[in-house]
Amino acid sequence: MITIQVGEADFDIGAETLAVAGQGGGAIASFVGQVRDDGNLASLELEHYPAMTKKALRKIAETALSEWPLHAVTIIHRVGKLAVGENIVLVVTGSDHREAAIESCSFIMDRLKTVAPFWKKETRTDGVTKWIEERASDVEASEKWQK
DSSP states (O other), rough: EEEEESSOOOOOHHHHHHHHHHSSEEEEEEEEOOOOOOSSSSEEEEEEOHHHHHHHHHHHHHHHHHHHHHHEEEEEOOOEETTTOOOOEEEEEEEEHHHHHHHHHHHHHHHHHSSEEEEEEETTTSSSSEEOOOHHHHHHHHHHHOO
């Protein structure tokens, strides 16, 4: 089972985790990303192209399902203007085995950071805005999964 959601609404971490757990197995792994406070960030705005984004997220989930014995994958990503501390992304994977659940969750996040077409703009507390560039560390993390 693959669940992909992209939108402005926040998500219920507990309900989404229970939905994956209900698909069987005994190992659930999850990652929740939130808007990080660096002391000068007022907000983060995420934009995307809906058709491209859902296609990219589905491909990432399908790749995870082909590489690990998973019962379910959930990827939820928010867009729009978000305040410091708000949820941005949720990834939940379920498997019979701990290693598969954890590795696949990590794979999905690493690929999501470099493959999914999201554009991020920061607004600083002084009002200055800046588009965020892709980080070399994110590219390195994503590349480690390529065979």
